[in-house]
Amino acid sequence: MRFLQRSATNFRAFLNSGHAPTLWSSFLYFDFCFAIWVLNGAMAPFISETFHLSPAQKGFMISIPILSGALMRFPLGILAQYIGRKNAALLEMSVIFFALLYGYFMVDTFSEVIRMGVLLGIAGASFGVALSLGSGWFPARHKGLAMGIAGAGNSGTVLAVLCAPPLAAQYGWSAVYGFGALFMLLPIVVMIVFAKEPPDTEHLSLMKHLECLWEKDGWVFNLMYIVTFGGFIGLSNFLPTYYHDQFGVSKVEAGQLTMLAALMGSCIRVFGGWLSDRWGGINTLTLMFCVIIACMFTASFDLGLVATTALFMVCFAAFGAGNGALFQLVPLRWPVTTAVAGSMIGEIGGLGGGLVPNAMGLSKQYSDSFAWGFIAFMAMATIALYVFRRAQSDWTRTWVDDGGRAKVRVAPDLWPFGGRVQMQVAYHEF
Numbered sequence: 001m002r003f004l005q006r007s008a009t010n011f012r013a014f015l016n017s018g019h020a021p022t023l024w025s026s027f028l029y030f031d032f033c034f035a036i037w038v039l040n041g042a043m044a045p046f047i048s049e050t051f052h053l054s055p056a057q058k059g060f061m062i063s064i065p066i067l068s069g070a071l072m073r074f075p076l077g078i079l080a081q082y083i084g085r086k087n088a089a090l091l092e093m094s095v096i097f098f099a100l101l102y103g104y105f106m107v108d109t110f111s112e113v114i115r116m117g118v119l120l121g122i123a124g125a126s127f128g129v130a131l132s133l134g135s136g137w138f139p140a141r142h143k144g145l146a147m148g149i150a151g152a153g154n155s156g157t158v159l160a161v162l163c164a165p166p167l168a169a170q171y172g173w174s175a176v177y178g179f180g181a182l183f184m185l186l187p188i189v190v191m192i193v194f195a196k197e198p199p200d201t202e203h204l205s206l207m208k209h210l211e212c213l214w215e216k217d218g219w220v221f222n223l224m225y226i227v228t229f230g231g232f233i234g235l236s237n238f239l240p241t242y243y244h245d246q247f248g249v250s251k252v253e254a255g256q257l258t259m260l261a262a263l264m265g266s267c268i269r270v271f272g273g274w275l276s277d278r279w280g281g282i283n284t285l286t287l288m289f290c291v292i293i294a295c296m297f298t299a300s301f302d303l304g305l306v307a308t309t310a311l312f313m314v315c316f317a318a319f320g321a322g323n324g325a326l327f328q329l330v331p332l333r334w335p336v337t338t339a340v341a342g343s344m345i346g347e348i349g350g351l352g353g354g355l356v357p358n359a360m361g362l363s364k365q366y367s368d369s370f371a372w373g374f375i376a377f378m379a380m381a382t383i384a385l386y387v388f389r390r391a392q393s394d395w396t397r398t399w400v401d402d403g404g405r406a407k408v409r410v411a412p413d414l415w416p417f418g419g420r421v422q423m424q425v426a427y428h429e430f
Contacts, residue, residue, distance in 0.1 A: 014142050022136075022137055022198065023134045025190050025194045026134030028187045029153070029191055030126055032159075032184060033093070033156065034123070034153055035157070036120060036160075037065055037124040038236060038237050039164055040061060040062060040120060041357075042165060043165065043173045045251040047110075050173070051113075055245070055362075056365045057361075059238070062241065062357040063234075063357045063358050064354075065117045065118070065123075066350055066351075066357070068117065070346070072347075074347045077342065077344065078340060086133060089126065089129055092122060092126060092129070093191070103174065103177030104181065124350060128341075131150045133195065134147070134150030135150060135331060137196075143406070144325075145274045146273075147324065148272060148273025151273070151323060152270050153266075154266050154269065157236045157266065161239075165240070169252060220387055221326065221330065221333075221341075221345045222348035223384045223387055225348065226349050229319070230352030231353070231377065233349075233356075235315075236262045239257070240258050242360065261309070261315070264320065265317060269321065270324065272320060272328075273325070273327070275324075276405075279403060279405075282396070286385070288318040288322035289388070290385075291314065292322070295314055295315035295318065300372075330342055363376075
């Protein structure tokens with residue numbers, strides 16, 4: 001009981017250190033955008049049945065929103081630096097609303113489904129803006145947890161795979177776009193009423209914002225995020241198809257089984273941010289990558305439905321914690337351009353996610369097994385971990401403390417009677 005009281009007190013102190021309504025608004029914004037982003041993946045068994053798609057066509061269709069969303073993330077992050085993150089979020093959600101109306105009224109052929117996938121990618125651009133908006137009010141020592149809560153909006157995958165299949169079965173898959181348009185009105189209203197633009201914006205030139213594009217650290221983060229987020233978004237989009245084709249479960253049951261894995265990834269993301277604040281993002285990422293590599297290797301074997309579901313739940317938990325850990329480090333490395341850096345990293349990670357359903361579809365079509373898709377992802381995760389471990393030794397000598405915690409500078413005599421205070425700082429000029 002005392003532990004729970006202390007935890008509740010600490011969480012209230014965390015919320016009071018920033019602007020909680022903006023954090024929750026960012027979570028809701030990201031959650032609903034994420035749900036829209038993965039709609040085609042959630043409805044893939046229905047769409048595939050309608051147009052009699054091959055495994056490779058299924059993988060391609062599922063990958064289009066992922067790739068489109070990845071390409072739009074960086075431009076939206078840049079725009080947010082000039083019009084504000086709240087305004088950028090509202091603009092994006094308004095465009096999504098009209099795109100979904102187009103899907104409801106106009107989409108009824110496979111080529112139009114592909115075009116609709118490009119439009120769904122607009123929702124996937126929300127990542128960097130949502131996390132920067134949500135964490136912008138919080139001090140460095142709480143960035144990991146704030147980023148974790150805002151980033152837990154990837155639980156939108158759960159909404160999509162849980163709600164879209166039953167709605168598609170009842171009303172037809174194109175009608176789900178119309179339901180999505182109605183649901184988008186909620187985060188728009190919440191953002192208008194409750195969110196406030198954070199004060200952590202520094203007016204920099206466009207070239208200064210773009211510096212992260214050619215910094216070596218940025219590309220190390222990109223490679224890591226291809227695995228953690230790319231794995232999450234790519235597999236969560238493909239799992240309904242995987243369950244349906246591999247185990248012969250119904251379309252609705254495939255969505256429900258996917259929900260179990262996606263829920264683990266979303267919930268554990270908050271824990272990953274919290275753990276990284278205390279244990280360090282570098283330590284947390286290393287552990288999570290070891291889990292991911294082991295899970296991908298095991299998934300390449302023919303397991304039963306129950307064992308496969310349990311394995312994916314563990315793997316998605318590692319994806320989620322890894323995402324939270326990585327974005328505990330991002331605002332420490334780029335404290336005044338977090339939205340731009342986060343969007344750039346999210347863009348590359350999303351592009352990596354687009355490779356996953358294609359690899360799985362091609363593996364199934366040409367080897368009659370999904371195994372080689374899992375092996376390819378395991379190899380990519382192993383390479384990313386090696387590069388990361390080589391790079392982190394330089395980080396701990398410059399902008400982050402041992403293990404990946406925020407650097408702490410002890411300043412003497414700032415309080416009367418010889419008191420001392422610890423100040424968490426982030427270094428970004430080298």
